[in-house]
Amino acid sequence: MNRPSHRQEEDVTLMPLPADRKNGTRRHGSRIRPRKSRKIVTTGTVIIAVAAIAIGISLFNRSTEPTGPLPVHLPPSAASYLGIFTKGVPDSYEPVTAFKTATKTDPDIVMYYSGWFVPFPTGFANTVASHGAVPLVQINPDGINVAKIASGKYDGYLSSYAAAVHAYPHPVILSFGHEMNGNWSDWGYRHTSPAAFVAAWRHIVKLFRALGANNVTWLWTVNIINDSRSGKVDDRLRQWWPGNSYVTWVGIDGYYLKPNWQFAPLFGPTITQVRSLTSDPILIAETGAVSTAGQPSKIADLFAGIRAYGLLGFVWYDSTNTINQHFGIDSPAAIAAFQEGANTYRRPGS
Numbered sequence: 001m002n003r004p005s006h007r008q009e010e011d012v013t014l015m016p017l018p019a020d021r022k023n024g025t026r027r028h029g030s031r032i033r034p035r036k037s038r039k040i041v042t043t044g045t046v047i048i049a050v051a052a053i054a055i056g057i058s059l060f061n062r063s064t065e066p067t068g069p070l071p072v073h074l075p076p077s078a079a080s081y082l083g084i085f086t087k088g089v090p091d092s093y094e095p096v097t098a099f100k101t102a103t104k105t106d107p108d109i110v111m112y113y114s115g116w117f118v119p120f121p122t123g124f125a126n127t128v129a130s131h132g133a134v135p136l137v138q139i140n141p142d143g144i145n146v147a148k149i150a151s152g153k154y155d156g157y158l159s160s161y162a163a164a165v166h167a168y169p170h171p172v173i174l175s176f177g178h179e180m181n182g183n184w185s186d187w188g189y190r191h192t193s194p195a196a197f198v199a200a201w202r203h204i205v206k207l208f209r210a211l212g213a214n215n216v217t218w219l220w221t222v223n224i225i226n227d228s229r230s231g232k233v234d235d236r237l238r239q240w241w242p243g244n245s246y247v248t249w250v251g252i253d254g255y256y257l258k259p260n261w262q263f264a265p266l267f268g269p270t271i272t273q274v275r276s277l278t279s280d281p282i283l284i285a286e287t288g289a290v291s292t293a294g295q296p297s298k299i300a301d302l303f304a305g306i307r308a309y310g311l312l313g314f315v316w317y318d319s320t321n322t323i324n325q326h327f328g329i330d331s332p333a334a335i336a337a338f339q340e341g342a343n344t345y346r347r348p349g350s
Helices: 005-009 043-062 094-103 122-130 155-167 194-210 263-275 295-309 332-342
Strands: 081-086 109-115 134-140 172-176 216-223 249-253 282-287 313-318
Touching: 081 094, 081 282, 094 332, 109 313, 122 134, 134 216, 155 194, 172 194, 194 216, 216 282, 249 263, 263 282, 263 295, 282 295, 295 313, 295 332
Parallel strands: 081 109, 081 313, 109 134, 134 172, 172 216, 216 249, 249 282, 282 313
Antiparallel strands: none
16 A cells, blocks of 8 residues: 655654555455356355354344454464565465575564455465464455444455454464554544544454454554654554453554664654553564665664563564665675574464
8 A cells, every 4th residue: 555655744753664565466346256167055055154154243243342262362472473574475475485585584474465355365374374374464444434344334244254264273363454543544543533443443353253263363553653753752542442352462563764763762652652551462563674774783673672572573574665665684684683583582382
């Protein structure tokens, strides 16, 4: 999605983020349809499936809190998760393989961005799992009236997605409407009210749990709140907070763009404000460093900051945005720093 570069001049900078993100490879009018040559599912099977979904939605509509069995959570091990976003996923796993080969590291989170109405890519998710990793899906309600999510307008799509996730026999990390505290997306600040966003978030979580999709780790993702130039801090996070019952982990997005930027002033104010809301584990859900900022030193600073603050880990944005900010790890020094940092990690559950 295109990110306006002029937002860096606002009082509350929420740091320039990559502008080339794709909201999924399939948009509203191109949903997957079965080939005509495939066998038609029996009428009885269809009836059972529809009845199961109807019962689940009925129970969900009667509840005011998340329902169903206790969720299956990923291990909240500090300084253990090493994630990657790279251009080309989820259409192919090859870009992830190329990153692993180049850096000689083994990411355990693979992230991608998904537009509304895009189905859960079970095939890609299975490939991710076969490599010992977890898919992280940033579901973006682009072009959608967020208030209508809570009213049930999109329950058909959400139920189908939840059913696919439920059938997937591995953990999934889902994030809805990331960086809602910024003003560059139509589901965020100045475009959608916090009350409508919170209602939509809760509705989605309740529906998924009512339909048995308890293998989801719910990641509430915000952009950093501090302005590195003016020192001003955005205090709006609380109004976007759905509540502890609806969130598993908190994600924070932020980037190193200048040589003098360090982890503590970059992420510290946001971490402090998040800690006033919840004790949930925190993942740096999207980050990177441009080469002009001194990429090797920033990579080392990132790993050190994760350990110092006791965070879960981070997801590195290994791509270039539309305003030519390049975050790919290319130089031998940057690769060495990434490898050295990864070697200090302990794996989830260890």
